[in-house]
Amino acid sequence: MKIHEYQAKAILSEFGVPVPRGRVAATPAEAGAVARELGGRVVVKAQIHAGGRGKGGGVKLAGSPEEAERVAGQILGMLLRTPQTGPEGRRVLRVLVEEAMDIRQEFYLGILVDRHAGLPVIMASAAGGMEIEEVARTQPAAILKAHVAPATGLQPFLARKLAFGLGLSGDQVKGMADFLARLYRAFEAKDCSLAEVNPLVLTADGRLLALDAKLAFDDNALYRHPDILALRDLNEESPLEVEASKHRLNYIKLDGNVGCMVNGAGLAMATMDIIKLAGGEPANFLDVGGGASAEQIEAAFRILVADPNVKAVLINIFGGILRCDRLAEGVIRAVRTLEVKLPIVIRMEGTNVELGQRMLAESGLNFLPAAGMKDAARKAVRAAQVA
Amino acid sequence: MVQGLTGREGTFHALACRDYGTQVVAGVTPGKGGLLHEGIPVFNTVTAAVAEEAANTSLIFVPPAAAADAILEAADAGIALVVCVTEGIPILDMLRVGQALRSHTTRLIGPNCPGVISPGQAKVGIMPARIHRPGPVGVISRSGTLTYEAVGQLTALGIGQSTCLGIGGDPIIGTSFVDAVRLFEADEQTEAILMIGEIGGSAEEEAAAVIRREVTKPVVGFICGQTAPPGRRMGHAGAIISGGTGTAEAKMAAMRRAGIAVVKSPADMGQAVARVLARGKTRRPQLPARVRRPRPAKSPRRKG
Helix, strand or coil: CECCHHHHHHHHHHCCCCCCCEEEECCHHHHHHHHHHHCCCEEEEECCCCCCCCCCCCEEEECCHHHHHHHHHHHCCCEECCCCCCCCCEECCCEEEEECCCEEEEEEEEEEEECCCCEEEEEEECCCCCCHHHHHHHCHHHEEEEECCCCCCCCHHHHHHHHHHCCCCCHHHHHHHHHHHHHHHHHHHCCEEEEEEEEEEEECCCCEEECCCEEEECHHHHHHCHHHHCCCCHHHCCHHHHHHHHCCCEEEECCCCEEEEECCHHHHHHHHHHHHHCCCCECEEEECCCCCCHHHHHHHHHHHHHCCCCCEEEEEEEEEEEEHHHHHHHHHHHHHHHCCCCCEEEEEEEECHHHHHHHHHCCCCCEEECCCHHHHHHHHHHHHHHC | CEECCCCHHHHHHHHHHHHHCCCCCCEECCCCCCCEECCEEEECCHHHHHHHHCCCEEEECCCHHHHHHHHHHHHHCCCCEEEECCCCCCHHHHHHHHHHHCCCCCEEECCCCCEEEECCCEEEECCCHHHCCEEEEEEEECCCHHHHHHHHHHHHCCCCEEEEEECCCCCCCCCCHHHHHHHHHHCCCCCEEEEEEECCCCHHHHHHHHHHHHCCCCEEEEEECCCCCCCCCCCCCCCCCECCECCHHHHHHHHHHCCCEEECCHHHHHHHHHHHHHHCCCCCCCCCHHHCCCCCCCCCCCCC
16 A cells, blocks of 8 residues: 655654655645745645656745745646656645755665565665666665564664665764664554655755655555555545455456456456457456455446446356356346446356356346356457457 | 364365365364364364374464464474465564574465365365366466466366465465475476466566476476556565566566476466476476586487
8 A cells, every 4th residue: 555755754753764844735825834834945746656756847846935835836736747657647636845955965765575585675775866776777786785584673783784884974874773773663563565765865964864755555464554544545546446445356457448357366367368368458457356245246347337448348257165156146136237238258167167157148148158268268359349 | 273263264164175085183263172163173272282183284264463373373383284375464474474484394385375285185275176186287376266277277188286286375475486396396296397476576587497407397387467567466465566577577588498388378278288298208407507517529419
């Protein structure tokens, strides 16, 4: 789960990570008020869940509260396009108004999980303010890495080692080590999947601050962080995906015209793949899970049908416990209730397959049975082409 | 033994395993010790189950908030094999479990996995036994139903399975592709290996390197998620392309370089295994360049 920069900074502040003074604003007037409160020059920053905001024109300096109000007026409501949002961009609904800092040096600090090592890893670099993937590509030696043993946590010696490694000296070493310790504490306490400060700036007067902050959270741990769950911004998610999550369906919208409904994430990905191999384009990823209850099947159909791109539906269910007659019953009921007119290709494996297939055939509805994934994909792609 | 036996899922699958012939000797549900559940004695702790019933394997159906603890309890009691089906365990919990297990002899499979089955012998998991047959193919997979698809294809072709190992869809798991291929290479019953991976992480690439150096048995591979968009979690917590790494193409390329027969379509997994079995050839493990001895000029060039 992602959150906005202003929310990340609020969380980091709770852990004593130094951040610039500032507040979020939803209107130009509010932005002006915050600027007046802060005094001096401010930065007005678009708040969206994507990076590259500066390049897209979403980050602007303002020398006075009036200018801050004017600049906020330009940014608020804009459709901000960055390399990360894609061409469709994201509507800006909030800005963060912050004191402008006098920057002497920029660093990169990131904490994430190293899957290969099975440990949290800290990445630190004196090449701050750049895309870290870019740095990894062009100057990999500039990135320091240190793994943390989860049971013991971040030891002070490790934090010092990184600080010295960044070329710091004197009080700045202590400051950086302390910053790192607090960032790690936040990462661990909030079950983050990522805690990134880029840039971490050293100001002209020797202070270390998180100029930008990005926190992402382990979805599996949200049950134990209701405060984090409350920060979810539905405006940043596709409406159909929001709808799907309400029914505990795993749904991701894509651009194609063959909708699919599958039980199991791996099989669902493989179904998308085979649709493409058959010359079609999958409209979505949809895992109905092990249960595939009648309620979920109906909710799944409702979502597929709500996507105007979908011209045909492919249902691929490999049942273990799942009975195919129950599945057929759920599908028939959903199709009748929702008056689905789309051609529906169904491939089922499991117990009572013949009974399920007979029920579909006798329903009088537009079902196309398929034998195997290849047959199912071919039929669904053809049905979408002629639709 | 089944941790979480008395829950709905635990009960259903424990009985299914027992019906298959697996010796299900105990259940553990804290607070329900002393009960007899479907004829299976329930204990409060894993230690008690081990002491009374000599359980050596645990199948875990405990909900996500308590599952990591359940794994650690089993390891602490000296259980040799833990299979954790539970999906949704926080990653940090699994990092801690992983670290703790380094000082135990327990093997963990999963979490977020369908379990293990050696057809004709025993089932410790949730897979439909009905589609499996004993035979020469070892199957390793991060998926559940996609594994059943592969097994269904193999069985339909008359090709049985030695053991099917679901390693799970999470980013932090107990048994990796590397571990599994080594086990299958050492397993007498296994003549060929089918590796089913997915986007996210680098486990398949790491396994490819090990296969290239150590494995003599033919390997077939399939990677799902070739059409997955970057940066999105595709159902499984571990199925995510991040920072440009973990793509299906990269995995398939690494596997091909290791001499693995990679198929693009999920519909072709069974046929590809049939082909490598029919050819009956073994792989020559590729030694690193500096160890390779220069060939004498006159030696016959060996095929295959």
